[in-house]
Amino acid sequence: MKIFEIVMLICFGLSWPISVYQSIKTKSTKGKSVFFIFAVIIGYVSGIIGKVVNGDVNYVLVLYCINLAVVTADLAIYYVNKKRESIA
DSSP: OHHHHHHHHHHHHHHHHHHHHHHHHHTOOTTOOHHHHHHHHHHHHHHHHHHHHTTOOSHHHHHHHHHHHHHHHHHHHHHHHHHHHHHO
């Protein structure tokens, strides 16, 4: 059932902007795991590939793509903050 997948994507999707905001606000990598972020990215990419391969291209795919974009932004901010920390 797609409803459970949608709920999962919305719940995860709500948490990532908070993570991005915290990363920008604190300008720190403290408490972040780059390996975890990569694992989540791999999960979203796998979900997207699965949808496309199975021909299940619908509005749920949009949620995967939005979440992937936000997590990728979090990854980029992680590296910006890491560089900032190494200079300080």
